[in-house]
Amino acid sequence: MAETRSFTHVCETLEARTGLDRLEVRGTVRLALKKAGLDAATVTLREMGVLVAKVLPAELRARGVDAPDSLCSELGTSLASLPQEQAARETPESVFDRLADTAR
Amino acid sequence: MYPIALVCFGIPAIVSLVVGVRLLALARRTRRFPEYALSAALLLLNAVGYPVMLAAVGLERLGQPGVALVFFFALSAMFAGVSMNYFFTWRVFRSDAPWALALCVVGTWLMLAPSGAIAAHVEMHGIDAGIQSAPVWCFTVIAAVLVTYAWTAVESLHYYLNSRRRLRLGLVEAPVCNRFFLWALASGAWFFCTALAAVVLVRGLNPLGDAFFTVSIGAGGLVNSVAMVLCFMPPQRYLAWLTRRAAAMHGA
Numbered sequence: 001m002a003e004t005r006s007f008t009h010v011c012e013t014l015e016a017r018t019g020l021d022r023l024e025v026r027g028t029v030r031l032a033l034k035k036a037g038l039d040a041a042t043v044t045l046r047e048m049g050v051l052v053a054k055v056l057p058a059e060l061r062a063r064g065v066d067a068p069d070s071l072c073s074e075l076g077t078s079l080a081s082l083p084q085e086q087a088a089r090e091t092p093e094s095v096f097d098r099l100a101d102t103a104r
Numbered sequence: 105m106y107p108i109a110l111v112c113f114g115i116p117a118i119v120s121l122v123v124g125v126r127l128l129a130l131a132r133r134t135r136r137f138p139e140y141a142l143s144a145a146l147l148l149l150n151a152v153g154y155p156v157m158l159a160a161v162g163l164e165r166l167g168q169p170g171v172a173l174v175f176f177f178a179l180s181a182m183f184a185g186v187s188m189n190y191f192f193t194w195r196v197f198r199s200d201a202p203w204a205l206a207l208c209v210v211g212t213w214l215m216l217a218p219s220g221a222i223a224a225h226v227e228m229h230g231i232d233a234g235i236q237s238a239p240v241w242c243f244t245v246i247a248a249v250l251v252t253y254a255w256t257a258v259e260s261l262h263y264y265l266n267s268r269r270r271l272r273l274g275l276v277e278a279p280v281c282n283r284f285f286l287w288a289l290a291s292g293a294w295f296f297c298t299a300l301a302a303v304v305l306v307r308g309l310n311p312l313g314d315a316f317f318t319v320s321i322g323a324g325g326l327v328n329s330v331a332m333v334l335c336f337m338p339p340q341r342y343l344a345w346l347t348r349r350a351a352a353m354h355g356a
Binding site for chain 1: 130136138142197199200263267274277279
């Protein structure tokens with residue numbers, strides 16, 4: 001399945017900065033995504049930023065990673081410097097947001 | 105029984121008509137496929153299909169010719185409308201899945217192709233007896249209709265459950281999250297009403313003369329109507345309540 005650049009970036013950074021291997025990192029991030037109702041194939045930069053700030057620290061702590069808060073803070077900063085990804089397609093949220101807006 | 109039936113069938117038809125017209129107006133502004141598909145689904149079924157079907161019944165009662173032809177047009181319009189529901193679900197929830205597009209094509213084919221056969225039976229036996237004499241075609245159509253409403257309800261419910269998690273993180277607005285639930289509820293109600301119609305067909309009942317059927321389908325239609333109004337024409341007070349509730353629950 002295709003993965004977004006933000007997902008790949010987070011996984012590669014964690015793999016380099018923690019003792020977790022590739023499979024463990026990807027499993028951890030995918031689990032965090034699932035807990036947030038997100039998906040590796042569609043997660044946006046903004047969503048990944050929120051995930052890194054609010055969900056990922058606890059997941060990393062549970063796996064014995066040192067100083068997960070500062071690591072995630074750095075990850076958030078590096079995510080912000082990534083170029084915006086083109087919206088692959090219209091999301092269900094945007095459609096359902098629009099469908100009730102008949103005043104536009 | 106007929107006045108009750110009129111209310112039970114009338115309210116959902118009027119609500120669908122109003123929502124369909126509003127969505128069509130939205131589609132003309134945005135030029136987006138989902139609103140075109142959904143407005144076509146609602147209008148072809150309620151603004152075209154039902155009235156033309158009533159016209160076919162009226163022609164038969166009056167002993168006029170052309171019943172089967174009018175009946176065929178009514179069926180075609182109704183099932184073209186339901187097929188738009190398939191394509192709406194595909195485009196909104198599974199636009200990158202080839203199997204979903206294949207399901208849309210097969211579902212549409214299974215609804216439209218038997219319409220001619222059913223109309224031929226109506227030509228030979230009249231509307232009621234014609235439908236009873238074509239059980240295979242009727243069940244093929246009903247199965248295809250049930251699949252689209254079940255699929256829509258499942259996809260929307262699945263998205264609602266995911267959205268609830270996003271809501272906790274402030275990644276989606278409470279009214280949008282709630283809209284997935286309402287659309288699942290509306291589709292579930294349509295599924296329920298279609299399944300009831302299948303039961304009536306199996307048992308050979310007169311739908312307007314059976315109290316259980318009339319009240320049950322009325323309840324399903326009422327649930328569908330309330331869900332549709334709250335989903336696509338939500339009152340400001342309802343939106344404000346959803347936002348307040350989300351803020352209280354998640355501290356947003």
